[in-house]
Amino acid sequence: MTTTEKLQAILSGIPAVAEQGMEVHRDFHRGHGENYIVHEVITESDAAYSDDLPEEQIDTVRVHCFTKGNPTPVKLAIRRTLRQNDFSIILTELLFEEDTKYKHIVIEARTIGESDEEE
Numbered sequence: 001m002t003t004t005e006k007l008q009a010i011l012s013g014i015p016a017v018a019e020q021g022m023e024v025h026r027d028f029h030r031g032h033g034e035n036y037i038v039h040e041v042i043t044e045s046d047a048a049y050s051d052d053l054p055e056e057q058i059d060t061v062r063v064h065c066f067t068k069g070n071p072t073p074v075k076l077a078i079r080r081t082l083r084q085n086d087f088s089i090i091l092t093e094l095l096f097e098e099d100t101k102y103k104h105i106v107i108e109a110r111t112i113g114e115s116d117e118e119e
Contacts, residue, residue: 003059003113007039010085011063016077020069035067037078042108059113061087065105066097075105087111 001009004026011017011024022035029036043060063082065074071094079089087109095104 003041003061003111004039006085006111006113007041007061007063010081011037011039011078014074014077014081016073020067020074022065022067022074029066035065035069037066038064056112058110060090060108060110063105063107063109065107066102067105068102071103071105075107078105078107082107082109085111 008024008026017024017037020035022037023029024037024039027038027040029038040062041059042062043058045058045060046056063078065071065078067074075092075094079092082089088111090108090110091106092108093106095106096102097104
């Protein structure tokens with residue numbers, strides 16, 4: 001399972017996300033919901049090699065949560081769930097978007113995954 005597939009599955013399965021009716025999307029928002037999450041892999045770095053080919057890579061991901069409600073329960077649930085699924089949190093930032101009135105949570109994390117490199 002790729003890091004992107006793993007993110008999609010674990011973020012969609014968070015009860016606090018479902019309770020707020022948040023849609024979860026890769027790379028950009030495709031829906032019409034008021035509350036939503038977008039995730040992306042922002043860097044991939046080779047970490048372990050075998051036979052001159054990378055076997056593992058360190059993936060840095062960013063999760064963006066947009067809500068007009070209380071962001072705290074979702075923020076805490078996302079951070080907890082990422083940690084439980086072998087992600088290390090690098091930073092968490094809470095922004096307010098004046099033009100849309102969205103509270104925008106940014107969570108950046110790292111995980112070790114299988115390399116995408118073809119043999």
